[in-house]
Amino acid sequence: MNRSNKKKVLTSWEKKVLRLVSYIPEGRVTTYKELAGAAGDPLAARAAGNALNKNPYSPLVPCHRVVKSDGAIGGFAGGRAVKKKWLEREGVPVKKGKVVGVEKIMYKYK
DNA sequence: ACGGTGACGCTCA
DNA sequence: TTGAGCGCCACCG
DSSP: OOGGGSOOOOOHHHHHHHHHHHTOOTTOBEEHHHHHHHHTOTTOHHHHHHHHHTOOOTTTTTGGGEEOTTSBOOOOTTOHHHHHHHHHHTTOOEETTEETTHHHHBOOOO
16 A cells, blocks of 8 residues: 555645755754754754654655754654664764764754 | 644753 | 653644
């Protein structure tokens, strides 16, 4: 069956979030908070995660490059293990489910 | 309009 | 350092 039966309707805000994520270069990561802040609401980190969960553009939008503020992997539609793999593949060191030196490679929108 | 949900963040013990 | 609790926001039914 077609997995894309459910047409995911993205709001303007969600689209903005996804767009910002697409700007993250390979080998870099950002945080949900930073992302939300760039989208206009620094306190909407949670909502930002929700937007990523709806991401219908799998590889197009590198949602796996978005992690928690403390460097934790966070969540991923395909499983945290997969997310971790993607990060390591792109040169992002991950140790015990957390990005090593996330502050150094973190992509900031300011 | 209201209440519940979730890929979060921060504080406290 | 790790875990539990509370607060934040946008989205959905």
